[in-house]
Amino acid sequence: MLLIDLARTSAAVTASSARLAKTAHLAELLGRVEPEEAEIAIAYLSGELPQRNVGVGWTSLQDPPEPRLAATATLRGVHDLLDRIKALAGPGSQAARRALVSELFGALTRQEQVFLSRLLRGELRQGALEGVMIEAVAKAAGVPAAEVRRALTLRGWLPAVGAAALGGGVEALRAFHLEVGHPVSPMLAQSAASITAAFDKLGGPVAVEWKLDGVRVQAHRSGDRVTVFTRALEDITTQVPELVEAMSTLPSRDLVLDGEVIALRADGRPEPFQVTSGRVSSRTDVPRAREKTPLSVFFFDALRVDGADLLDLPGEARHAALAAAVPPELVTPRLVTGDVADGEAFFKDVIRSGHEGVVVKSLLTPYAAGRRGAGWIKVKPRHTLDLVVLAAEWGSGRREGRLSNLHLGARDPLTGGFVMLGKTFKGLTDELLAWQTERFLGIAEGPTDGWTVTVRPETVVEIAFDGVQQSSRYPGGMALRFARVIRYRTDKTADQADTVDMVRSLML
DNA sequence: TTCCGACAGTGGGGTCGCAAT
């Protein structure tokens, strides 16, 4: 199959807004792809690469060579060239990579260049990724979508699952099983604003668990072999020896557990996320990193214990298996209750002990990848500040032509100026985007680089955020974590905005 | 007919490793 076939299908998918029509376009293409190229086609049309990454990003794709007029590139040919690009390493590799990227793009038509460039940047923008592709695979293979989803949970990689479905139908999908050493798609949580809201969504007794601000881990053990994966299913086994040792000392030799690793201080309180993240990312001198920043692990779910697959069991049954397989100090603290007041009290305790929040879990739902089922709901406290907009950046995609990303500043009583604390584009409705575009163009003042519009600092906006973190990027040495817009405070002037001292007191 | 679950899109800050400067 030719790359142009995919580029054309992608264009058709982009052009139709209805998801059923997108599905139909994708399924039509899957109906005529050769089995050997099915995996590549499914990956590309759901915004993925079979290589996962190839070391080519936004900057490397700035100046593509002149396009060809005739489309001749095959899927296999493009795939193989990307393999070669990924394999490059060592001195001179960046020049070699540039040369190969140039060779690759020089053999493509304009339409193919656009498609591949978007794919490599991770911005397909066709309104269809994995979720729509699941439906398309089901349609093309003539199998129920639920079978595809089930296999995807177990295999964690849709291109492989899709190719199997196209080749062997339901039978091939049913052949996917939990395999120790091969990661499963992790179950994710929705969020709620309060404990009450979370209880209301689930109904009946629930489990309320600590939510630790660390890194999600899925730990596998088969005999003496332990493997650890992140939420995105990256293998980080060599970076977390503490977890490998913990798994190795457990009595069960056949295990798949779900949990979180986190760096704790000597007094048991959590280090900032930055510390845990840095530790988990360290690969060059793990023993030294470990000595300086030891990791603790807390498990909260069991997917397999002693040869028994538990994914389809209710949450409580899985937790019982976990509690039987793991010593209590390795189990995430939790409370099972039907009483909202008990849940609230537990939540307050967790926050007091310095942790991020809680996850409220149904006792009944099976382990399912993605957000389906809504069996897990996270609740975190929320801070707010009234800050001043210092500048705004032009948006892209569906926000093209609108001022979108806001630069936020706190008042500095000493200088009478403002100290930038970060940016946000979140929480804005279409109506608000239109309003702020007009407003900020009206008060634009100072340097403008075609990307950022500096404005007179006189617009106050209420911002919600999760916390204040240390920053080397901003002049105040701090930045807001997960900042989002609540509303504009048109009733306030800039001299009524919150101060840097208030922000500093939150960092502690 | 209305409601709501699932998705895709739009980007945020921080860290590490690597190659180039």
Next chain:
DNA sequence: ATTGCGACCCCACTATCGGAA
């Protein structure tokens, strides 16, 4: 030694479609 890039960790929120109620 420093800088730039890519990849990945954490992520919130709105608009939209289409099936569920």
